[in-house]
Amino acid sequence: xxxxxxxxxxxxxxxxxxxxxxxxxxxxxxxxxxxxxxxxxxxxxxxxxxxxxxxxxxxxxxxxxxxxxxxxxxxxxxxxxxxxxxxxxxxxxxxxxxxxxxxxxxxxxxxxxxxxxxxxxxxxxxxxxxxxxxxxxxxxxxxxxxxxxxxxxxxxxxxxxxxxxxxxxxxxxxxxxxxxxxxxxxxxxxxxxxxxxxxxxxxxxxxxxxx
Numbered sequence: 001x002x003x004x005x006x007x008x009x010x011x012x013x014x015x016x017x018x019x020x021x022x023x024x025x026x027x028x029x030x031x032x033x034x035x036x037x038x039x040x041x042x043x044x045x046x047x048x049x050x051x052x053x054x055x056x057x058x059x060x061x062x063x064x065x066x067x068x069x070x071x072x073x074x075x076x077x078x079x080x081x082x083x084x085x086x087x088x089x090x091x092x093x094x095x096x097x098x099x100x101x102x103x104x105x106x107x108x109x110x111x112x113x114x115x116x117x118x119x120x121x122x123x124x125x126x127x128x129x130x131x132x133x134x135x136x137x138x139x140x141x142x143x144x145x146x147x148x149x150x151x152x153x154x155x156x157x158x159x160x161x162x163x164x165x166x167x168x169x170x171x172x173x174x175x176x177x178x179x180x181x182x183x184x185x186x187x188x189x190x191x192x193x194x195x196x197x198x199x200x201x202x203x204x205x206x207x208x209x210x211x
Contacts, residue, residue, distance in 0.1 A: 031209050032133055032161070033087045037078035038208035039126060040168075041093065042100040042201075043071040046122065049104020050115045060112055063182065067119070067175045074168050090208045099204075103197070110187065116179040117187035121197035123176035129205055130169035137162050 021029065047068035054060050082089060090096065107118035137158055187193055 028136070029157075029161075030085070030087045032137075033078060033081050033085060034090055035129075035205055035208045036133075036165075037075070037082050037087075038090045038093065038096050039129070039205065040071060040075040040078050042096045042204065043122065043126070044068070044075045045097050045100035046104040046107075046118065047071055049101040049106075050108040050118070051104075053105045053108025054112065054115060057112065060115075060182075063178065064115075067178065070171050070175070074171070077164065077168075091211055092207060096204065096208070103200075107193075107197075110193075113183050113187040114193065116182045116184035117190060117193050118197055119179035120176055120184040121194040122201055123172045123179065125198050125201040125205070126172045127169055127176065130165050130172065134162060134165055134169070137165075 047064060051061070051064050051068060054064065081087070103118065104115075107114045110117075184190075184194075
């Protein structure tokens, strides 16, 4: 666990040393931190629910524990960013916790295949979401309307945040690969299960960004 804490400290962006962000840039950065913290909190509770439901399968516990530990690290990192930059959390945080835990338990009760199908669906949405954030942060915020002429894309704050998101994205996509390797496609009904979870995750992302 000390390794997780060390990694968390090393990936937290430093205080900005550049000119102040525009209002639109600042609002976007706050939205990134808020929604990513909510998303990683949700992933944390999904794995907690799955670990509980599948605790009787000793061959699966180390796999779930490894992925869960990485989600705890992601969650801790965004908790620290939220505090550092004084970003308010989503007011629906209690709902994210309850809903995610229920999803974890429910898919875990479907067996290994159901749990892995859930992981595949969730990580697909998270991976795409992180990629979208990276595109916006890498192109100088040109996806955001009402920007001034200042570009902060080369600031240390943005560079460190991009690096954090890249590392986390790669770990999430590795979770997706792990899920496929452990028979996520064998879940029944696979299409209905994964598409329902994807739709739920997309709705949660949309809501957490705004509320």
